[in-house]
Structures are given as structure tokens and as C-alpha cells.
Amino acid sequence: MKQLMDGLNAVYMKRYRSRKAKAKEEFLANGGETDVARARANIPKGMSEENWNKTVDYFLTKEHKDRSCANTSNRQKQLYTNRGGLSTYSSFCFKKDKTRLEAFKNGHTLKDGRFASELEEQKYEELQAEFESQS
Structure with missing residues (x-):
């Protein structure tokens, strides 16, 4: 049972990561932090208004902004891009x-x-x- 749950969790996390990235693209393309009202009004296809508003709220948190800045900084330090896909x-x-x-x-x-x-x-x-x- 544990293996089944671990497998389902892995699939869920992979889909969530991809979906969160797409949501962030939508958020930024529709005003982002500079026009939050416009971003909220442009709900991505397939997402409920409630979930979109929660997602926008998350993108506006200090926690998310700090993590986003750290990720940007880490990417800038990389000497070259790994083209091997998601596999380690x-x-x-x-x-x-x-x-x-x-x-x-x-x-x-x-x-x-x-x-x-x-x-x-x-x-x-x-x-x-x-x-x-x-x-």
C-alpha cells in the first residue's frame, strides 16, 4: 500500500509542479504583481475561480517571492544548462x-x-x- 501511495504522490507532485509553472506564466502574462486585478480576472482554462485566487494569493506571498528570487539567482550561477531532462x-x-x-x-x-x-x-x-x- 505504501508503494502505491508513494507512486500516486510522485505523479501528483509532477503534475502539480508543471501546473504551477503554467499558472505562474498566466499570472505574469496578465499583469502579475503590477496589475493583480487584471491577473485575477484572467482565470486559466480548467481552473476554478476559487483555486485561481488562492494561486494568485500564493504568488504574492513573501515566501514565494523569496523562493523565486533564490531560484533565479541559482539559475544565473549555472555555467551551462543540463539538457538531460528531468532525470538525475x-x-x-x-x-x-x-x-x-x-x-x-x-x-x-x-x-x-x-x-x-x-x-x-x-x-x-x-x-x-x-x-x-x-x-
Whole structure:
């Protein structure tokens, strides 16, 4: 029973995260903090007015604003974007029976196999040399 509940909770949280992001896009596209009345008036399709108002109230809380600022700051510190999707390196390695180096390459290359930036390619080469020296 616990596994079933954990599985359902994981699905719920994934959908909630995606839905919250879409709601935030709607909020910002319709005035955001500068025009809260307009944002409240533009209820997203498929959401009740009550839930939309609760969502807008949440976006206006100090807690949400602080977390949003911290997330923005953290994204700006990243040297490059991981293109590996939602899977962690560990999950990718386990599911595909790959090394962590292969996971890094998967997460930092474009669909045609080229690295997305010189910095990512340099980092891969550094990691590759380090792995080879440990063998």
C-alpha cells in the first residue's frame, strides 16, 4: 500500500509542479504583481475561480517571492544548462546502464551529438581525462 501511495504522490507532485509553472506564466502574462486585478480576472482554462485566487494569493506571498528570487539567482550561477531532462545523472545511469561520464555527455550535447558550448566540451574532456587517470 505504501508503494502505491508513494507512486500516486510522485505523479501528483509532477503534475502539480508543471501546473504551477503554467499558472505562474498566466499570472505574469496578465499583469502579475503590477496589475493583480487584471491577473485575477484572467482565470486559466480548467481552473476554478476559487483555486485561481488562492494561486494568485500564493504568488504574492513573501515566501514565494523569496523562493523565486533564490531560484533565479541559482539559475544565473549555472555555467551551462543540463539538457538531460528531468532525470538525475544517477537515474540515467541506472536506467540506461551508463557511466556518469556518459550521463554528463548526454546532458550537455545537442540532438546531433555536438556539445552545446565550448565550456561544456572542455569540462567533458577534463572529466574524461580524470576518469582515464583513475582506471
